[in-house]
Amino acid sequence: xxxxxxxxxxxxxxxxxxxxxxxxxxxxxxxxxxxxxxxxxxxxxxxxxxxxxxxxxxxxxxxxxxxxxxxxxxxxxxxxxxxxxxxxxxxxxxxxxxxxxxxxxxxxxx
Amino acid sequence: xxxxxxxxxxxxxxxxxxxxxxxxxxxxxxxxxxxxxxxxxxxxxxxxxxxxxxxxxxxxxxxxxxxxxxxxxxxxxxxxxxxxxxxxxxxxxxxxxxxxxxxxxxxxxxxxxxxxxxx
Numbered sequence: 001x002x003x004x005x006x007x008x009x010x011x012x013x014x015x016x017x018x019x020x021x022x023x024x025x026x027x028x029x030x031x032x033x034x035x036x037x038x039x040x041x042x043x044x045x046x047x048x049x050x051x052x053x054x055x056x057x058x059x060x061x062x063x064x065x066x067x068x069x070x071x072x073x074x075x076x077x078x079x080x081x082x083x084x085x086x087x088x089x090x091x092x093x094x095x096x097x098x099x100x101x102x103x104x105x106x107x108x109x110x
Numbered sequence: 111x112x113x114x115x116x117x118x119x120x121x122x123x124x125x126x127x128x129x130x131x132x133x134x135x136x137x138x139x140x141x142x143x144x145x146x147x148x149x150x151x152x153x154x155x156x157x158x159x160x161x162x163x164x165x166x167x168x169x170x171x172x173x174x175x176x177x178x179x180x181x182x183x184x185x186x187x188x189x190x191x192x193x194x195x196x197x198x199x200x201x202x203x204x205x206x207x208x209x210x211x212x213x214x215x216x217x218x219x220x221x222x223x224x225x226x227x228x229x
Contacts, residue, residue, distance in 0.1 A: 001172060003155070034214035038156070045205055045219040046148075046156065052214055089156050093214055097169045101148075104155040 004029065004090055004102035011108040017078040020105045022090030023071060028100055030071030034093035037066055037075045039086045040104075046089065050075060077107075085109040112136035114206050114220035122200075122227050128193040132206030132220060139182055140164045144209040145189040146216060147180060149202040157202075161209060162189055196227045 005023040012018040022029065022037075029035055035053045038046035048057055050066035053073065063078045073092070077084055090102040118130035132145070139145060147159040160170035162180045170178050174193070182189040193200060204225055208218040 036214045036216065038216075040156075045222055046216075047219075048215065048217045051217075055215075057215070057217060091156075091158070091214065091216075096172065098171060099146075099158040099161075099169075099214075101156040101158055 001028075001094055001096070001098060001100050004092060004100055006088075006090060006102040006105045008103070009106045009108065011110055012077075012080045013110045014080055014082065016080050017076060018080060018107065019077075020075045020088055020090075020107070022073040022075070022092075022102050024073075024092055024100075025071055027095040028071075028092040029068065029073050031095060032093045033068070035066065035068055035073040036091045037064075038089045038091070039084075040089065041086050049088075080109055082109050112208065112218045114208065114218055116204060116206050116220045116223040118223065118225070120224060120226060122196055122225060123229055124197055124227055126196055126227075128191070128196050128200060128204075128225055128227070130191045130204055130206070130223065130225070131188055132190070133186075133188045134208075135187070137208070138184075139187050139189060140184050142211040144169075144211060145180075145182060146207045146209050147191045148205045148207060148216075149200075150205070150222075151199075151202045159191065159193075159204075163211070198227050201225065201227045 037050040146161040203222040
């Protein structure tokens with residue numbers, strides 16, 4: 001199984017909105033509503049931000065939202081804050097009952 | 111409060127077997143959850159290794175399937191990972207995690223443990 005495709009890096013200024021894409025195929029992202037997004041700070045474990053495409057766990061800011069169109073999922077962060085600077089990973093269920101991650105995106109807050 | 115804690119040798123010799131255990135507290139491994147292993151080579155991205163259901167059903171990453179075994183010990187409320195024939199490419203931080211059944215929600219993670227493969 002191939003890793004999902006994410007941009008290596010994105011950046012934005014405080015207060016702005018940014019979107020991170022996650023592109024797969026009809027055998028993963030396009031075929032199931034099981035896309036999740038994780039935030040990871042250096043040296044720390046990943047933290048769940050979005051699951052099942054657009055659901056937000058309790059305690060996660062409503063500035064984080066998820067969506068999907070075809071085989072591409074997206075994570076949008078609105079009202080960008082300095083604390084949002086981190087690595088972000090998407091993941092998806094696949095047609096062979098496995099899970100696959102994206103390569104990760106480094107978010108820089110300018 | 112749900113907590114997961116990885117333990118095991120931090121150094122494994124090439125061609126040897128990597129063995130890690132994840133102790134679970136705050137919830138029973140016999141609940142309807144999937145218990146997962148994810149790894150991250152230094153400076154690289156996350157890689158899903160596999161998962162086990164409380165009943166013993168497993169799913170593995172096809173690229174690792176021939177070398178991986180995940181098991182669950184209900185009496186000790188823990189689950190384990192064995193990865194055989196390791197090479198330097200298996201050097202990584204290994205995380206254990208809980209996925210809620212029938213969702214993609216991996217919501218509880220261990221802190222991770224670094225395993226180095228070297229002679």
